[in-house]
Amino acid sequence: MLYRNRMMCRSVPITHRAGRKTDAPTMARMARNYVEDGLKWTWRPRRIQRLLLDPEATVLVAETPRGAGTEIAGFAIMRHGLENAHLSLLAVHPYYRRRRVARNLLERLEDIARRSGFGEIRLEVRTGNHAAREFYRELGYRELTCLPGYYGGRESALQMARELPAPG
Ligand SMILES: CC(C)(COP(=O)(O)OP(=O)(O)OC[C@H]1O[C@@H](n2cnc3c(N)ncnc32)[C@H](O)[C@@H]1OP(=O)(O)O)[C@@H](O)C(=O)NCCC(=O)NCCS
Secondary structure, X not given: OOOOEEEEEOOEEEEEEEOOHHHHHHHHXXXXXXXXXXXXXXXXXXXXXXXXXXXXXXXXXXXXXXXXXXXXXXXXXXXXXXXOEEEEXXXXXXXXXXXXXXXXXXXXXXXXXXXXXXXXEEEEEEOOOHHHHHHHHHOOOXXXXXXXXXXOOOEEEEEEEEEOOOOO
Protein backbone atom coordinates (compact mmCIF):
# COMPACT_ATOMS: atom_id res chain seq x y z
CA MET A 1 0.00 0.00 0.00
CA LEU A 2 1.50 3.33 -1.05
CA TYR A 3 1.45 5.87 1.75
CA ARG A 4 3.31 9.16 1.64
CA ASN A 5 3.09 12.19 3.84
CA ARG A 6 5.71 14.76 4.74
CA MET A 7 5.66 16.37 8.17
CA MET A 8 7.90 17.68 10.96
CA CYS A 9 8.36 15.61 14.12
CA ARG A 10 9.78 17.94 16.80
CA SER A 11 12.14 19.55 14.24
CA VAL A 12 12.99 16.28 12.46
CA PRO A 13 11.59 16.13 8.92
CA ILE A 14 9.89 12.78 8.50
CA THR A 15 8.46 11.23 5.36
CA HIS A 16 6.11 8.26 5.65
CA ARG A 17 6.13 5.67 2.89
CA ALA A 18 5.38 2.03 2.27
CA GLY A 19 8.21 -0.37 3.09
CA ARG A 20 10.34 -1.72 0.26
CA LYS A 21 12.22 -4.99 -0.19
CA THR A 22 15.53 -3.13 0.24
CA ASP A 23 14.41 -1.94 3.72
CA ALA A 24 14.21 -5.50 5.08
CA PRO A 25 17.86 -5.78 6.29
CA THR A 26 17.64 -2.47 8.19
CA MET A 27 14.28 -3.38 9.70
CA ALA A 28 15.54 -6.81 10.73
CA ARG A 29 18.61 -5.25 12.35
CA MET A 30 16.44 -2.77 14.24
CA ALA A 31 14.13 -5.60 15.34
CA ARG A 32 17.10 -7.60 16.62
CA ASN A 33 18.68 -4.66 18.46
CA TYR A 34 15.63 -2.88 19.85
CA VAL A 35 12.76 -5.39 20.01
CA GLU A 36 14.33 -8.84 20.42
CA ASP A 37 17.45 -7.96 22.37
CA GLY A 38 18.27 -10.86 24.70
CA LEU A 39 15.83 -13.13 22.83
CA LYS A 40 16.23 -15.37 19.79
CA TRP A 41 16.38 -13.24 16.62
CA THR A 42 13.20 -14.22 14.77
CA TRP A 43 12.55 -11.10 12.72
CA ARG A 44 15.18 -11.82 10.08
CA PRO A 45 15.28 -10.14 6.67
CA ARG A 46 13.51 -13.01 4.89
CA ARG A 47 10.58 -12.99 7.30
CA ILE A 48 10.19 -9.25 6.83
CA GLN A 49 10.51 -9.59 3.05
CA ARG A 50 7.62 -12.06 3.08
CA LEU A 51 5.44 -9.51 4.85
CA LEU A 52 6.50 -6.82 2.40
CA LEU A 53 5.00 -8.99 -0.34
CA ASP A 54 1.93 -10.00 1.67
CA PRO A 55 -1.25 -8.15 0.60
CA GLU A 56 -2.61 -8.81 4.10
CA ALA A 57 0.16 -6.78 5.72
CA THR A 58 0.95 -3.07 5.86
CA VAL A 59 4.57 -2.03 6.29
CA LEU A 60 5.10 1.64 6.99
CA VAL A 61 8.45 3.42 7.17
CA ALA A 62 9.31 6.81 8.70
CA GLU A 63 12.42 8.12 7.02
CA THR A 64 14.46 11.24 7.45
CA PRO A 65 17.16 12.95 5.38
CA ARG A 66 20.74 11.98 6.21
CA GLY A 67 23.68 13.29 4.22
CA ALA A 68 22.90 12.93 0.55
CA GLY A 69 20.32 10.24 1.22
CA THR A 70 17.82 9.16 3.85
CA GLU A 71 17.72 6.82 6.81
CA ILE A 72 14.96 4.87 8.49
CA ALA A 73 14.01 6.56 11.75
CA GLY A 74 11.34 4.00 12.52
CA PHE A 75 8.97 1.48 11.02
CA ALA A 76 5.86 -0.49 11.83
CA ILE A 77 4.30 -3.67 10.48
CA MET A 78 0.62 -4.54 10.84
CA ARG A 79 -1.08 -7.72 9.70
CA HIS A 80 -4.73 -7.85 8.71
CA GLY A 81 -6.22 -10.83 10.54
CA LEU A 82 -9.68 -12.34 10.32
CA GLU A 83 -11.16 -10.58 13.34
CA ASN A 84 -8.70 -7.84 14.12
CA ALA A 85 -5.61 -6.08 12.92
CA HIS A 86 -2.38 -7.08 14.62
CA LEU A 87 0.64 -4.88 15.18
CA SER A 88 3.55 -7.24 14.55
CA LEU A 89 6.54 -4.91 14.85
CA LEU A 90 7.24 -1.32 15.82
CA ALA A 91 10.68 0.18 16.36
CA VAL A 92 12.25 3.63 16.40
CA HIS A 93 15.98 4.28 16.22
CA PRO A 94 17.12 5.59 19.65
CA TYR A 95 18.27 8.92 18.17
CA TYR A 96 14.73 9.68 16.98
CA ARG A 97 12.81 8.61 20.08
CA ARG A 98 10.42 10.92 21.96
CA ARG A 99 9.80 12.87 18.77
CA ARG A 100 6.44 11.25 18.06
CA VAL A 101 7.81 8.98 15.35
CA ALA A 102 6.10 5.89 16.79
CA ARG A 103 2.90 7.78 17.61
CA ASN A 104 2.62 8.97 14.01
CA LEU A 105 3.36 5.53 12.58
CA LEU A 106 0.81 3.83 14.82
CA GLU A 107 -1.88 6.44 14.23
CA ARG A 108 -1.46 5.95 10.49
CA LEU A 109 -1.74 2.18 10.86
CA GLU A 110 -4.83 2.56 13.05
CA ASP A 111 -6.38 4.73 10.38
CA ILE A 112 -5.65 2.12 7.71
CA ALA A 113 -7.06 -0.64 9.96
CA ARG A 114 -10.20 1.40 10.64
CA ARG A 115 -10.75 2.10 6.96
CA SER A 116 -10.24 -1.61 6.24
CA GLY A 117 -13.16 -2.36 8.55
CA PHE A 118 -11.32 -3.55 11.67
CA GLY A 119 -12.81 -2.62 15.02
CA GLU A 120 -9.73 -3.47 17.04
CA ILE A 121 -5.97 -3.59 16.84
CA ARG A 122 -4.02 -6.01 19.03
CA LEU A 123 -0.37 -6.51 19.88
CA GLU A 124 1.99 -8.34 22.22
CA VAL A 125 4.72 -6.60 24.16
CA ARG A 126 7.43 -8.00 26.42
CA THR A 127 6.31 -7.68 30.03
CA GLY A 128 9.68 -6.14 30.88
CA ASN A 129 9.42 -3.48 28.17
CA HIS A 130 8.05 -0.72 30.38
CA ALA A 131 8.78 2.07 27.89
CA ALA A 132 6.69 0.39 25.19
CA ARG A 133 3.91 -0.48 27.66
CA GLU A 134 3.78 3.17 28.69
CA PHE A 135 3.79 4.26 25.05
CA TYR A 136 0.85 1.97 24.20
CA ARG A 137 -1.08 3.00 27.31
CA GLU A 138 -0.57 6.64 26.32
CA LEU A 139 -2.09 5.84 22.92
CA GLY A 140 -5.18 4.28 24.48
CA TYR A 141 -4.25 0.57 24.51
CA ARG A 142 -5.47 -1.52 27.41
CA GLU A 143 -3.80 -4.58 28.86
CA LEU A 144 -5.78 -7.74 28.10
CA THR A 145 -3.86 -10.74 29.37
CA CYS A 146 -0.44 -12.11 30.19
CA LEU A 147 0.93 -14.83 27.87
CA PRO A 148 3.52 -16.76 29.93
CA GLY A 149 6.71 -17.78 28.08
CA TYR A 150 5.46 -16.23 24.84
CA TYR A 151 8.97 -15.31 23.68
CA GLY A 152 10.61 -18.71 23.26
CA GLY A 153 10.04 -19.51 26.93
CA ARG A 154 12.38 -16.69 27.96
CA GLU A 155 9.91 -13.93 28.68
CA SER A 156 6.19 -13.43 28.97
CA ALA A 157 4.13 -11.14 26.77
CA LEU A 158 1.37 -8.79 27.65
CA GLN A 159 -1.40 -8.69 25.10
CA MET A 160 -2.80 -5.21 24.58
CA ALA A 161 -5.62 -3.90 22.42
CA ARG A 162 -7.31 -0.73 21.35
CA GLU A 163 -10.82 -0.46 20.00
CA LEU A 164 -10.97 1.58 16.84
CA PRO A 165 -13.82 3.97 16.21
CA ALA A 166 -15.90 3.22 13.13
CA PRO A 167 -14.83 5.29 10.11
CA GLY A 168 -16.76 8.55 10.20
C1 LIG B 1 8.43 2.23 22.32
C2 LIG B 1 8.93 3.08 21.14
C3 LIG B 1 8.42 2.48 19.83
C4 LIG B 1 8.38 4.51 21.30
O1 LIG B 1 8.82 5.28 20.18
P1 LIG B 1 8.91 6.89 20.21
O2 LIG B 1 8.95 7.35 18.80
O3 LIG B 1 10.02 7.31 21.10
O4 LIG B 1 7.53 7.27 20.91
P2 LIG B 1 6.76 8.68 20.79
O5 LIG B 1 7.74 9.79 20.76
O6 LIG B 1 5.77 8.59 19.68
O7 LIG B 1 6.00 8.68 22.21
C5 LIG B 1 4.64 9.05 22.37
C6 LIG B 1 4.34 9.04 23.86
O8 LIG B 1 4.48 7.70 24.39
C7 LIG B 1 5.04 7.77 25.71
N1 LIG B 1 6.41 7.22 25.70
C8 LIG B 1 7.21 6.95 24.64
N2 LIG B 1 8.40 6.45 25.05
C9 LIG B 1 8.34 6.41 26.38
C10 LIG B 1 9.27 6.00 27.38
N3 LIG B 1 10.50 5.55 27.06
N4 LIG B 1 8.90 6.09 28.67
C11 LIG B 1 7.67 6.55 29.02
N5 LIG B 1 6.75 6.97 28.12
C12 LIG B 1 7.09 6.88 26.82
C13 LIG B 1 5.11 9.26 26.05
O9 LIG B 1 3.85 9.62 26.62
C14 LIG B 1 5.27 9.89 24.67
O10 LIG B 1 4.85 11.26 24.62
P3 LIG B 1 5.88 12.42 25.12
O11 LIG B 1 7.21 12.16 24.46
O12 LIG B 1 5.20 13.67 24.63
O13 LIG B 1 5.95 12.30 26.61
C15 LIG B 1 10.49 3.18 21.12
O14 LIG B 1 10.96 3.51 22.41
C16 LIG B 1 11.20 1.92 20.64
O15 LIG B 1 11.44 1.73 19.45
N6 LIG B 1 11.55 1.04 21.60
C17 LIG B 1 12.25 -0.20 21.25
C18 LIG B 1 11.41 -1.13 20.42
C19 LIG B 1 10.10 -1.45 21.08
O16 LIG B 1 9.99 -1.55 22.30
N7 LIG B 1 9.05 -1.62 20.24
C20 LIG B 1 7.75 -1.98 20.69
C21 LIG B 1 7.75 -3.42 20.95
S1 LIG B 1 6.15 -4.12 20.89
